[in-house]
Amino acid sequence: MEKRYNHSAQEPRIFEFWERRKLFEARISPDKKPFTIILPPPNANADLHVGHAMYVYEDIMIRFNKLRGREVLWLPGFDHAGFETQFVFEKHLKKQGKSRLDFDRETLYQMIWDFVEENKPKMRAQLKRLGFALDWSKERFTIAPEVVRVVYDTFKRLFDAGLLYRKERLVNYCWVDGTSFSDLEVDYVERQTKLWYLKYPVKGEPGAYLTIATTRPETMLGDTAVAVNPKDKRYAGFIGKTLILPVVNREIPVIADEMVDPEFGTGAVKITPAHDENDWQVAQRKNLPLIQVIGFDGRLIQEAGRFAGLKINVAREAILEVLKESGALEKEQDYTHRVGVCYKCGTIIEPLPLEQWFIAIKPLALKAIKRIKDDEITFYPKKFKRQAIQILERYHDWNISRQTVWGIRIPAFRKNGGKWIVELDPEKQKQLLADGFEQDPDTFDTWFSSGQWPFATLLSLDGSTNPSEGGELFKYFYPTSVMETGHDILRAWVARMIMLGDFATGKVPFEQVYLHGMVRDKNGQKMSKSKGNVVNPVEYMDKYGADALRAALIFGTKDGGDTNISEEKTLGMRNFANKIWNIGRFIRMNADWVEEGPKPDAPIFTDKDAKKALKTIEKLEKRAAVVRKQYLIFMSSGKFSKGLELLYKFLWHEFADSYLETLKDAMRSRSDTGKTALKTLQEVYLETLVMLSPFIPFVTEAVWQEFHGQNSSILEAVSLRDLS
RNA sequence: GGUCGCGUAGCUCAGCUGGUAGAGCGUUGCAUUCACAUUGCAAAUGUCGGGGGUUCAAGUCCCUCCGCGACCACCA
Numbered sequence: 001m002e003k004r005y006n007h008s009a010q011e012p013r014i015f016e017f018w019e020r021r022k023l024f025e026a027r028i029s030p031d032k033k034p035f036t037i038i039l040p041p042p043n044a045n046a047d048l049h050v051g052h053a054m055y056v057y058e059d060i061m062i063r064f065n066k067l068r069g070r071e072v073l074w075l076p077g078f079d080h081a082g083f084e085t086q087f088v089f090e091k092h093l094k095k096q097g098k099s100r101l102d103f104d105r106e107t108l109y110q111m112i113w114d115f116v117e118e119n120k121p122k123m124r125a126q127l128k129r130l131g132f133a134l135d136w137s138k139e140r141f142t143i144a145p146e147v148v149r150v151v152y153d154t155f156k157r158l159f160d161a162g163l164l165y166r167k168e169r170l171v172n173y174c175w176v177d178g179t180s181f182s183d184l185e186v187d188y189v190e191r192q193t194k195l196w197y198l199k200y201p202v203k204g205e206p207g208a209y210l211t212i213a214t215t216r217p218e219t220m221l222g223d224t225a226v227a228v229n230p231k232d233k234r235y236a237g238f239i240g241k242t243l244i245l246p247v248v249n250r251e252i253p254v255i256a257d258e259m260v261d262p263e264f265g266t267g268a269v270k271i272t273p274a275h276d277e278n279d280w281q282v283a284q285r286k287n288l289p290l291i292q293v294i295g296f297d298g299r300l301i302q303e304a305g306r307f308a309g310l311k312i313n314v315a316r317e318a319i320l321e322v323l324k325e326s327g328a329l330e331k332e333q334d335y336t337h338r339v340g341v342c343y344k345c346g347t348i349i350e351p352l353p354l355e356q357w358f359i360a361i362k363p364l365a366l367k368a369i370k371r372i373k374d375d376e377i378t379f380y381p382k383k384f385k386r387q388a389i390q391i392l393e394r395y396h397d398w399n400i401s402r403q404t405v406w407g408i409r410i411p412a413f414r415k416n417g418g419k420w421i422v423e424l425d426p427e428k429q430k431q432l433l434a435d436g437f438e439q440d441p442d443t444f445d446t447w448f449s450s451g452q453w454p455f456a457t458l459l460s461l462d463g464s465t466n467p468s469e470g471g472e473l474f475k476y477f478y479p480t481s482v483m484e485t486g487h488d489i490l491r492a493w494v495a496r497m498i499m500l501g502d503f504a505t506g507k508v509p510f511e512q513v514y515l516h517g518m519v520r521d522k523n524g525q526k527m528s529k530s531k532g533n534v535v536n537p538v539e540y541m542d543k544y545g546a547d548a549l550r551a552a553l554i555f556g557t558k559d560g561g562d563t564n565i566s567e568e569k570t571l572g573m574r575n576f577a578n579k580i581w582n583i584g585r586f587i588r589m590n591a592d593w594v595e596e597g598p599k600p601d602a603p604i605f606t607d608k609d610a611k612k613a614l615k616t617i618e619k620l621e622k623r624a625a626v627v628r629k630q631y632l633i634f635m636s637s638g639k640f641s642k643g644l645e646l647l648y649k650f651l652w653h654e655f656a657d658s659y660l661e662t663l664k665d666a667m668r669s670r671s672d673t674g675k676t677a678l679k680t681l682q683e684v685y686l687e688t689l690v691m692l693s694p695f696i697p698f699v700t701e702a703v704w705q706e707f708h709g710q711n712s713s714i715l716e717a718v719s720l721r722d723l724s
Numbered sequence: 725g726g727u728c729g730c731g732u733a734g735c736u737c738a739g740c741u742g743g744u745a746g747a748g749c750g751u752u753g754c755a756u757u758c759a760c761a762u763u764g765c766a767a768a769u770g771u772c773g774g775g776g777g778u779u780c781a782a783g784u785c786c787c788u789c790c791g792c793g794a795c796c797a798c799c800a
Contacts, residue, residue: 386728558738571762572749584759668758
């Protein structure tokens with residue numbers, strides 16, 4: 001054995017050995033209980049970042065449960081990540097001075113497909129580099145045809161069940177990216193702006209007017225009413241009267257609606273149903289007409305008359321100018337408020353009326369809530385249970401239509417604006433197109449497909465789309481055991497998986513949700529390119545090894561909390577790996593000496609010494625039993641950080657610093673006591689290796705093989721069943 | 725505004741159902757041909773955010789104040 005543990009030499013060799021032996025390939029083993037984790041599929045559009053290294057939690061669970069004798073499946077895959085990937089790709093295009101608009105649909109789609117396929121091998125290699133026990137023979141891709149079939153099937157069944165509807169509603173639209181979003185893709189930021197007070201004259205009463213306050217004067221062109229609170233005495237006399245909308249001189253009514261806050265502004269609100277969610281709701285209640293003045297390109301449209309073609313902010317200035325000249329602008333004041341912006345590009349999101357596919361969430365959410373309340377799905381840390389319920393209780397209907405090219409095309413057809421039909425059979429689809437039908441040009445929100453990931457993966461492997469029949473793999477491995485992911489996507493992903501999983505399969509998609517926090521830098525700061533504190537996992541692995549990086553992410557963190565990573569911490573864990581290696585090396589050396597027989601210069605070892613040594617051995621055995629027990633408790637309750645810290649302290653600061661030192665002389669004496677000492681030390685050591693292997697699989701396997709030969713593996717040779 | 729969380733050694737953080745504080749890194753001193761300097765031994769440093777309460781006993785439970793953070797809702 002080398003003097004130092006050489007991770008650069010050992011890690012590739014060991015991983016290759018694991019793959020050759022197919023140690024990560026899951027099989028259907030009727031006599032074993034399955035343990036399944038579906039890897040949250042990384043977006044196939046960039047290199048791995050440290051966040052992905054957090055998959056180590058899953059690897060720990062997989063390896064631990066394999067040692068316990070479960071049939072484990074850790075299924076890898078990639079997310080096509082619809083809009084996200086298109087956005088990344090567009091940035092590449094921009095560097096070449098091009099844009100998505102330079103290509104037709106098919107060409108752009110193919111280009112992005114190729115881009116993603118180029119990315120995948122790199123990502124696979126990086127995941128392997130981390131030592132992950134993923135079963136690559138079952139890799140899936142969210143937009144691959146066999147997966148799409150499952151997704152389509154769910155769509156169709158939602159449609160048939162009446163849980164899917166197409167309707168014109170206000171959607172969150174980003175005119176720069178050219179697509180609508182669900183509520184979850186809208187960020188809110190504080191913006192300094194002004195509150196403008198506009199005077200709307202009363203028809204037939206010269207000199208009389210109503211003042212409204214607005215932050216969006218340009219939308220006044222689309223006003224179809226002014227609302228006041230029915231309880232507001234100031235305006236009681238105005239209700240039912242008609243106002244003359246300045247600039248365009250259109251007549252609009254004054255209406256009463258509870259939604260108006262008398263305290264805010266003047267207590268009178270302009271109602272623009274086409275461009276404000278609240279106003280839209282009022283319009284629905286009061287049957288007001290809809291006048292759209294802003295288009296999907298971020299410019300005013302024909303209805304805006306002489307302002308048509310102007311960009312929103314330009315139009316605002318122009319309209320304010322006109323209002324000022326006509327004396328309709330009473331005053332303006334500084335105002336700070338929150339505006340919704342596109343989570344990707346920061347453009348202000350425009351609420352625009354658009355026909356889209358929506359999922360009626362309520363029935364799905366109610367079922368999901370029941371599953372959670374009944375503990376059919378448990379959460380770790382526990383606090384997320386309540387959070388999940390709250391999220392589901394507030395879920396709005398989900399807009400799943402996106403106007404992007406990169407995504408799964410929605411399989412809905414209609415003819416001349418007629419009724420929509422959903423058709424999945426490719427042959428019949430062709431027939432429909434030939435008959436003059438047109439397919440919805442939109443694609444699915446990427447979460448609609450990833451929301452089905454736990455069953456779509458397994459079903460597609462079986463070549464099936466029907467959860468009620470399923471196939472061998474689906475039947476055996478579903479529901480999955482654990483969904484482990486970041487708590488930041490509890491809402492966007494986990495909640496949706498529960499709802500769609502329940503709908504499609506009638507079962508929970510996973511029995512446990514295990515959530516981890518964010519990876520932060522050593523000062524607890526969020527990582528960002530602008531701060532320059534981004535940790536490159538590959539760089540750390542090059543320097544300190546995959547084990548060190550893995551352990552650094554787990555060590556000293558609170559489960560479910562954020563984890564801090566630093567070069568120093570990683571180095572410390574590298575040192576731990578080396579310590580493990582050297583303990584093994586030392587035991588091996590002693591074993592050889594014992595084999596060789598008595599050595600002339602062996603130290604004098606008295607009966608008294610032997611007695612003392614035997615006592616130490618006894619103590620060690622007792623201590624090891626306690627550690628083993630604690631370890632199993634920590635590991636089975638998800639407290640992995642505690643488990644690792646326990647073994648770290650035990651192996652280094654008890655086993656090596658104390659027991660090994662005390663028993664050194666006994667071993668050197670080559671007496672029977674020495675042999676007993678060696679045997680016990682070796683047993684406890686190897687057992688500790690096994691317990692450590694889920695955290696740091698490489699160094700433990702490397703040492704294991706020094707003891708048992710290059711052809712053996714911890715994963716095959718032992719079972720923690722024997723330990724409990 | 726609502727919900728949740730945090731404030732413990734120089735830094736980053738652990739401390740479960742209450743019994744006079746721990747780890748990693750860092751710091752200081754000593755050791756070293758004998759497994760490992762990617763080492764060992766030893767040492768220093770904390771009124772556990774402020775105040776009040778419950779208790780024989782409180783980082784640990786309750787109240788309050790101060791300072792942070794996350795998520796959600798919403799303001800025309």
